[in-house]
Amino acid sequence: MGLFNFIKSQFIDVIEWTDNSTNIMVYQFPVENREIKMGAQLTVREAQMAVFVDEGQLTDVFTPGRYTLDTQNLPVLTKLKSWKYGFNSPFKSEIYFVNTKQFTNCKWGTTNPIMMRDAEFGMLRMRMFGIYSFKVADPAVFLREVFGTASFFTVDGITGQLKSKIVSGVADLLAEAAIPALDLSSKYDEIALMSRKKLGESFSRLGLSLESLIIENISLPEEVEKVLDKRTSMGIIGDSLNQYTRYQAAESIRDAAQNPGGMAGAGVGMGAGIGIGNMFAEAFSAQQSKQPEAKAPEPAKIKCSNCGAALTEQAKFCLECGTKVEPSTKKCSGCGNELSAGSKFCQECGQKQ
CATH class of the missing domain: 2.60.20 (Gamma-B Crystallin; domain 1)
Known part of the structure; x- marks a missing residue:
């Protein structure tokens, strides 16, 4: 050469x-x-x-x-x-x-739970995760701020920082919006859209553009989820601590009866069997006590013709003034039909009274 x-x-x-x-x-x-x-x-x-x-x-x-x-x-x-x-x-x-293509399916999520204040449950620890996509919007800014003079630069070199930005931005937005924990699942799209707008400026300072942000799940702690499950169950049962107690008692008796050994075979023993019976009886009594007692019908009232005092229809003399109480009805002298006391003729036979 x-x-x-x-x-x-x-x-x-x-x-x-x-x-x-x-x-x-x-x-x-x-x-x-x-x-x-x-x-x-x-x-x-x-x-x-x-x-x-x-x-x-x-x-x-x-x-x-x-x-x-x-x-x-x-x-x-x-x-x-x-x-x-x-x-x-x-x-x-x-x-x-x-x-400058769009890098898709990048995952983000909380490494540790974040603390949030909720109006109904108080302080909560939440976890959240999802996916996002981004691309280089300004190569000059990206060169100055991120990759410098490296011979090559991969997505792995920047996603850790972007993930932290997204988690911080979404958490800050949730705190500012004060969305109740029970309503979060219906607001994923709105939260993602607002978060993307909020994070746009911080991405542009790196020469990047946040193209999409998807929230897949915002989960509550296991303890809170258990409480919500119990509350949902009680809501299905309705008014009803007594009904729930009766239901539990009936379920216990049924299970014990289905056991080949009866109460003893079920491992509950005589004392436990009595306890179940008492619990069922107490629940039934409590339910019965809530029902209003039937009242006996009050006797009809009439007024004394002299002083106007209230008397029963069976009274013969007024308890207030002693006046003899005239019967309110009489019988026809001709046919025996019952007439009011002041009737002058019978409406059945026409007999003068």
Whole structure:
């Protein structure tokens, strides 16, 4: 190999990156000990952007397309270099390809429970988790703030920080919104939408864009879930501590009766059997005591014709003034039909009274 061919081999005339991975965000084009020829071809594919860095300073950013590297397409680098030897001279820069596709199905969730205040249950410990997707929105900002001068950068290098941002943002939003714990499951979409808007600014400071945020579950502690299960059961039973007690007593007696050995076979013994019977009797008595007692009908009342005192229909004399009480009815002297005391004729036979 001649000297001319060796020198020629050191000049790069085609620059491109074919991404076969799923998690590489930034890839440095291999230009170690090689210089880029002025007029070289740069190919930037869809979902990619190319960033040129010269002597630690970001110079140019290229969007998808095909470019011939010359003074027209390298305005910043051309100005910095001022090309003393003509525009055909080679140059040496660091070239980074930034993957701008959307990285999906990234998981987030609480490592430890977070404390929340609820109006009904007081202080609660909650866990939550879900998935999100993001992408690089500004390669220049992403280079300055995140990946620096690494030869390549993967999703794993940033997801830990993004996960913490999301958990903190969602928890802060829940505290501000003061949504009751029992209503959280019906507000997942609304909470996710508000959280995405809230986190947008913090993502943009890293040159990123939060494309989607999904809340899959916000769970309560096991102790609280057990209390809710009991409350739901009592709600189904209704009014009803007494009914529930009777039900439990009846279930216990049934189970004991179905056992081949009776009460003793069930392991409850005579004392326990008496206790179950007493419990059933007490529940029945309590239920009966709640029912209003039937009242005897009050006797009909009449008034004394002299003083107006209230008397029963059976009274013959007034207890207040002693006046004889005239019967309110009489019988017809002709046919025996019952008539009111003041009747002058019988309505059945017409007999004068």
